[in-house]
Amino acid sequence: MTEARLPINTDRVDLRRLTAGAALACATAALLATAPAVQAGEGKAGGRDAVRVCQDPNNLPFANDKEQGFENRIAELLGKYLGVPVTYFNYPQRFVFIRNTLRYKLPGEDYPCDVIIGLPVGFDQVAVTKPYYRSTYAMIFAQGKGLDDVNSVDDFLALGPERLSKLRIGLYDKSPVSQWMDRHNLVDQGVPYQTINVAMDHYVGDIIDKDLAGGKLDVAIVWGPVAGYYASKFNPPMKVVPMKSEPGIQFDFAFGMGIRRGEPEWKAQLEGFLDTHEAEIAEILKAYHVPLVEGEPKVVSN
Template identity: 55%
Template sequence: MRRWLAGLALAAVGCTAAAQADTAPQRFKVCQDPNNLPFSNAAGQGFENKIAELFARELALPLSYYSFPQRMAFIRNTLRFKLPGEDYRCDVVIGVPAGFDQVSATKPYYRSTYVLVFPKGIGLDAVKSSADLLSLPADRRKKLRIGVYDRSPGSEWLARHDLVDQGVPYHILNADPAQYPGEIVERDLAGGKLDAAIVWGPIGGYFAKRVRDRDLVVVPMTAEPGLKFDYAMAMGVRYGEPQWKQRIEDTMIKLRPQILAILNEYGVPLLDDAAPAPSR
């Protein structure tokens, strides 16, 4: 999934940001990962890039990006990065978990879930839920190779259901700048190295559509007591900028139909309506 959502435990790390003057930006400056499809890339091909373009047009502001790999300290090196005598390099992160405390998070604008992705025709066609996978004959389950990101809900699910030996772990944080989160689906699952993968929904939905030579099935994972698979996503600004945050939320509400159209175009599995309510 996007790098800080591959293991949502990492997104809970607390951090205090210094309050800043809430001045009206002269540009719509977006903090992004330059190689993180389906979310963003340097060529502007991700759905967060398309949403940023919508916002810039609506706000009548020139659009610019400041790119930094979404590893540890992404927020510190983007949204909060500023040299003496300079402006901040960027003013908004288009996708953060709702309530993410390293930023002042807006109300959520979509909610998705982890998914199970597998090719048709390998004996899993009857699987319509995570429970169906668990109901497979024991000898069939033991032969599965299931790709998961380490320290993610997917890896926890495998451990909970005695499927650790079937898991093929992938690192959440990879030092290789050429690595991107969809490789687990587009390269290894499509290439036959894996039988299935459990990934964040936007990654699974997008790359399942992008693979042309195999028909991939996307099945939402079902939450269990103490194990959450669905998460709401918001935008993030700096603390101490309530007027800018309100402007982002108001624009989010106005552009809701266009935002949903973009998410659907990219194959993002959407759960119930996460649109923010208009301010009173």
């Protein structure tokens, strides 16, 4: 895989705040190494010499510059399908991501990348394919710390005012969690974190790795794929309880692939890939402990 970098500045897409291993590596490699699979990619690239992916270099479980995220695994699968290599253009999401990646173009030069592997359906800065997964925010907490009887959001709310009042609940600002905390009289228990953190070593899971694991928080409520992935890193694993959308508060979002507008053939190629690789993608998501929500995807507006 190759990498490109660009020193610039786009409409920020820090979506995963709202927004693991390769357990499947052998099975997926065996499937894709067959002659029919390679042949299936012939002619599907549409003149492209590579799948050029826009990504954040430090954004596990989604992606990183070591190609360890589930979006990296899906990109590899896409490259095999199209019969071309995968390259990455790395740029931090918190620094105006879209304008500096997918839509950035110098005179006389090509775009640095052509697809963002994960964007919410309905995101209006780009064209988004049909969804390939739908997840939800999730509550995460350590086992053996007094919350082992909590298996659902209803269980959590049924703990009663005395127990709830003693909890420190971490959440990112500008997320639906803030509204949910207010609705259920938990504002005083909230420990807010900035959605936009410009520290170069910041990553989406540090609220779990550092403050939750370190005892500064009792509970965190974050985007589900983040909760599921980082929960699995502990022994015993932390407990993950999916949030459920309520009237006026949407926790679950469907994600597809993002491309520039006006590229219908490229979109059709990507959706053809999604149609024919549902099972493989589902296995990748399972390996990264992504909590999935069934049913019709909802549309999120900016």
